[in-house]
Amino acid sequence: MTSETLEWQEPTSGRRNHKSHRAIVEATWRLLNDGGYHVLTVEGVAAAAGVGKATIYRWWPSKGSLAVEAITSHLVIGPMINTGDLREDLRAMVQDTINNFSLTVAGVALPALIADLMFERESSEAFRREFLQPRREASAALMRRAIELGNLPADTDIGLLNDLWAGSIFYRILISGEPLKAGLADQYVALILDGEMPRYAKS
Amino acid sequence: MTSETLEWQEPTSGRRNHKSHRAIVEATWRLLNDGGYHVLTVEGVAAAAGVGKATIYRWWPSKGSLAVEAITSHLVIGPMINTGDLREDLRAMVQDTINNFSLTVAGVALPALIADLMFERESSEAFRREFLQPRREASAALMRRAIELGNLPADTDIGLLNDLWAGSIFYRILISGEPLKAGLADQYVALILDGEMPRYAKS
Amino acid sequence: MTSETLEWQEPTSGRRNHKSHRAIVEATWRLLNDGGYHVLTVEGVAAAAGVGKATIYRWWPSKGSLAVEAITSHLVIGPMINTGDLREDLRAMVQDTINNFSLTVAGVALPALIADLMFERESSEAFRREFLQPRREASAALMRRAIELGNLPADTDIGLLNDLWAGSIFYRILISGEPLKAGLADQYVALILDGEMPRYAKS
Amino acid sequence: MTSETLEWQEPTSGRRNHKSHRAIVEATWRLLNDGGYHVLTVEGVAAAAGVGKATIYRWWPSKGSLAVEAITSHLVIGPMINTGDLREDLRAMVQDTINNFSLTVAGVALPALIADLMFERESSEAFRREFLQPRREASAALMRRAIELGNLPADTDIGLLNDLWAGSIFYRILISGEPLKAGLADQYVALILDGEMPRYAKS
DNA sequence: GAGTAAACGAGACGGTACGTCGAGTCTTTTC
DNA sequence: GAAAAGACTCGACGTACCGTCTCGTTTACTC
Numbered sequence: 091m092t093s094e095t096l097e098w099q100e101p102t103s104g105r106r107n108h109k110s111h112r113a114i115v116e117a118t119w120r121l122l123n124d125g126g127y128h129v130l131t132v133e134g135v136a137a138a139a140g141v142g143k144a145t146i147y148r149w150w151p152s153k154g155s156l157a158v159e160a161i162t163s164h165l166v167i168g169p170m171i172n173t174g175d176l177r178e179d180l181r182a183m184v185q186d187t188i189n190n191f192s193l194t195v196a197g198v199a200l201p202a203l204i205a206d207l208m209f210e211r212e213s214s215e216a217f218r219r220e221f222l223q224p225r226r227e228a229s230a231a232l233m234r235r236a237i238e239l240g241n242l243p244a245d246t247d248i249g250l251l252n253d254l255w256a257g258s259i260f261y262r263i264l265i266s267g268e269p270l271k272a273g274l275a276d277q278y279v280a281l282i283l284d285g286e287m288p289r290y291a292k293s
Numbered sequence: 294m295t296s297e298t299l300e301w302q303e304p305t306s307g308r309r310n311h312k313s314h315r316a317i318v319e320a321t322w323r324l325l326n327d328g329g330y331h332v333l334t335v336e337g338v339a340a341a342a343g344v345g346k347a348t349i350y351r352w353w354p355s356k357g358s359l360a361v362e363a364i365t366s367h368l369v370i371g372p373m374i375n376t377g378d379l380r381e382d383l384r385a386m387v388q389d390t391i392n393n394f395s396l397t398v399a400g401v402a403l404p405a406l407i408a409d410l411m412f413e414r415e416s417s418e419a420f421r422r423e424f425l426q427p428r429r430e431a432s433a434a435l436m437r438r439a440i441e442l443g444n445l446p447a448d449t450d451i452g453l454l455n456d457l458w459a460g461s462i463f464y465r466i467l468i469s470g471e472p473l474k475a476g477l478a479d480q481y482v483a484l485i486l487d488g489e490m491p492r493y494a495k496s
Numbered sequence: 497m498t499s500e501t502l503e504w505q506e507p508t509s510g511r512r513n514h515k516s517h518r519a520i521v522e523a524t525w526r527l528l529n530d531g532g533y534h535v536l537t538v539e540g541v542a543a544a545a546g547v548g549k550a551t552i553y554r555w556w557p558s559k560g561s562l563a564v565e566a567i568t569s570h571l572v573i574g575p576m577i578n579t580g581d582l583r584e585d586l587r588a589m590v591q592d593t594i595n596n597f598s599l600t601v602a603g604v605a606l607p608a609l610i611a612d613l614m615f616e617r618e619s620s621e622a623f624r625r626e627f628l629q630p631r632r633e634a635s636a637a638l639m640r641r642a643i644e645l646g647n648l649p650a651d652t653d654i655g656l657l658n659d660l661w662a663g664s665i666f667y668r669i670l671i672s673g674e675p676l677k678a679g680l681a682d683q684y685v686a687l688i689l690d691g692e693m694p695r696y697a698k699s
Numbered sequence: 700m701t702s703e704t705l706e707w708q709e710p711t712s713g714r715r716n717h718k719s720h721r722a723i724v725e726a727t728w729r730l731l732n733d734g735g736y737h738v739l740t741v742e743g744v745a746a747a748a749g750v751g752k753a754t755i756y757r758w759w760p761s762k763g764s765l766a767v768e769a770i771t772s773h774l775v776i777g778p779m780i781n782t783g784d785l786r787e788d789l790r791a792m793v794q795d796t797i798n799n800f801s802l803t804v805a806g807v808a809l810p811a812l813i814a815d816l817m818f819e820r821e822s823s824e825a826f827r828r829e830f831l832q833p834r835r836e837a838s839a840a841l842m843r844r845a846i847e848l849g850n851l852p853a854d855t856d857i858g859l860l861n862d863l864w865a866g867s868i869f870y871r872i873l874i875s876g877e878p879l880k881a882g883l884a885d886q887y888v889a890l891i892l893d894g895e896m897p898r899y900a901k902s
Numbered sequence: 903g904a905g906t907a908a909a910c911g912a913g914a915c916g917g918t919a920c921g922t923c924g925a926g927t928c929t930t931t932t933c
Numbered sequence: 934g935a936a937a938a939g940a941c942t943c944g945a946c947g948t949a950c951c952g953t954c955t956c957g958t959t960t961a962c963t964c
Contacts, residue, residue, distance in 0.1 A: 133919060142942045198411060204467060205405030222469055247491040250480060253461040260468060261460030264407060266425055277453060285488055288450035334950060345911045511914055537945060548916040608814035610873060614807060628875055653897035656886060659867040666874060667866030670813060672831055683859060691894055694856035740924060751937045
């Protein structure tokens with residue numbers, strides 16, 4: 091083994107051509123941002139990536155799985171600065187979620203993507219594993235700190251608490267269309283850490 | 294009930310053929326239940342309803358608007374028995390929401406429908422007006438009673454509180470895929486009426 | 497019935513759009529002449545005719561059947577001048593066959609077309625009925641005149657005699673690639689009318 | 700047999716792997732017989748021969764050339780028993796041709812093969828040289844004997860005479876689809892050796 | 903009632919994208 | 934160090950629906 095082989099090596103799966111792989115994922119992400127999921131076509135991706143359609147179908151079973159990879163590889167969880175200040179960290183995470191889904195392509199892409207994934211167990215699980223789970227876990231970590239600090243009871247249903255705030259963000263963006271006001275993150279923080287029911291802003 | 298409401302008024306205008314109209318909506322609902330939104334095609338509806346495609350496009354601008362009508366005309370808000378018991382009424386409403394979206398076609402159809410509606414302001418608003426708003430208002434009415442009874446502060450952000458529980462139900466069904474456990478409705482009721490953060494069931 | 501209705505009416509089959517039909521056949525013929533059968537693609541025809549692919553597939557089962565129609569509707573049997581002179585008429589017909597298959601697109605197109613038709617009974621029969629049969633019948637008529645005039649015995653196997661000269665033309669063009677020399681038609685006429693075995697030209 | 704023929708000489712050049720070469724040709728012949736030319740794919744041959752596609756393309760420029768080799772190496776000219784009896788030898792040769800093209804795979808494969816070869820001068824010539832020429836020469840040899848024996852005039856156009864009978868066989872099999880009746884070979888022999896125009900069998 | 907305009911069923915149309923297949927080329931790994 | 938294995942680009946395949954557009958044919962309102 092020379093020092094060269096110690097260099098990081100792109101984890102190859104089979105004989106997959108890395109250049110094509112990256113070109114495809116990048117083109118997908120680009121098209122997703124340019125026009126949204128409803129404009130994303132396998133043919134379009136192939137053309138934009140300079141790749142044959144068959145190459146895409148060789149590695150991804152569907153448009154949905156392609157989008158999952160493009161999104162999970164581009165949408166990282168916010169800085170997650172551990173300021174030591176629980177309240178601040180929680181607020182940052184909530185705000186990051188709000189931003190991700192109201193400002194990036196993921197927001198508008200999600201319903202169609204989820205609809206497509208609904209009948210693809212494989213990709214569906216990939217989406218949950220790669221995209222949702224990391225966020226859920228980051229949230230859970232903060233909740234556990236809140237428990238240690240006495241803000242939450244020890245037997246808090248962390249999963250449900252997470253779904254309450256995260257779900258309502260999704261709901262407002264995707265379904266009700268309700269605008270996400272400035273103080274929203276603070277309302278969530280107050281609910282979680284202080285048990286305060288949401289109130290209208292004093293303003 | 295005024296005398297006006299006694300005069301039967303077909304809600305549609307022009308020379309619309311009522312028989313066809315109903316046949317179309319019924320066929321849509323049937324196909325929606327048989328195979329979900331992704332199997333719903335205008336051609337299929339036309340064939341199932343024994344109707345020409347043009348007739349559908351004459352009255353509905355899109356597949357999405359057709360689905361909206363089929364769903365809103367078939368998915369009524371639960372009995373809404375005003376038992377006088379706030380806690381019981383709230384629990385019933387929450388449970389009705391859970392049932393509607395986990396047991397009926399609407400659950401699986403929603404993401405695709407919403408995705409389609411995303412670029413159709415008209416139908417999108419119809420969906421919110423006909424489907425979401427009545428539920429939102431029913432929920433708000435209960436919240437106001439809770440305020441009167443002193444369970445909630447007067448300046449409670451009713452809209453957000455509603456989105457918290459409703460949103461998390463959607464989220465679990467459509468996105469995270471988390472199962473909806475039996476005691477879920479009670480956890481929501483406890484949160485709303487008693488300000489109790491969700492806890493793991495004592496089991 | 498006015499005199500107008502007596503005017504010839506294009507025989508419609510169903511609701512077929514005559515403009516599209518003609519555009520398709522013309523485009524096929526054009527492409528066939530531009531690049532030959534191996535360049536003829538349904539997609540290309542659709543594009544050249546300004547027509548959707550589905551329209552072609554609605555009316556023709558295959559590329560082969562499309563070519564058959566284009567060829568049979570464009571390649572008419574030569575003038576067939578009945579000069580009264582049997583010898584001259586026969587020579588003209590033989591020469592017409594030589595020309596058709598060495599000078600027009602049909603020559604190069606034939607092997608591929610026949611290969612395609614080999615597994616399509618329907619189109620195959622159409623080809624024989626619309627293209628070969630009329631030529632065969634024209635030839636047979638001349639042979640019968642030859643019998644009347646005493647150039648051929650009464651029990652001549654007209655079909656085989658026809659295949660002898662016609663077959664050898666096909667063979668030279670399509671398979672052996674042997675050039676078709678100037679005096680060829682005369683050799684065939686001499687064989688048929690005078691029973692003369694082919695000889696090298698005196699030249 | 701000279702001493703040269705005792706030294707075994709693999710007819711192929713370079714570093715060609717003889718085992719692979721044979722496996723490829725055999726697989727081609729097998730597939731050709733199983734499903735005809737339209738089912739013959741280079742991928743299929745590679746798989747059936749246990750060989751990489753590149754190996755095939757290293758030695759053959761195209762699918763057509765592969766088929767040419769498979770056919771020429773498997774379809775030998777009939778026994779060619781020189782019985783001394785010209786009439787019998789000629790009849791045998793004609794019948795062999797009829798059999799080859801009506802009973803073996805070559806018949807159905809030919810049009811497609813010829814169509815493919817049409818734009819490959821190299822393989823096209825190989826086909827004529829390896830396949831047609833030997834048959835043509837065998838036929839010519841018989842014609843020359845017929846001239847010597849006085850059945851044919853000295854200046855007979857042997858090439859055309861050959862194309863007459865051979866061409867009409869091809870024509871009937873590939874194009875007109877006319878059945879090849881039992882007495883056909885005799886009719887050809889009578890035409891060639893006796894100058895007798897074809898007649899209907901006395902039956 | 904009769905006449906007439908619309909809405910209707912039927913379904914062909916131009917399109918777009920689908921997912922598949924095979925050709926012929928190029929790359930990696932294995933023997 | 935040749936060749937198997939197989940991934941690659943490319944282009945066409947035939948299919949499915951889209952939303953638009955004639956076609957005759959009811960249907961139901963006006964006169």
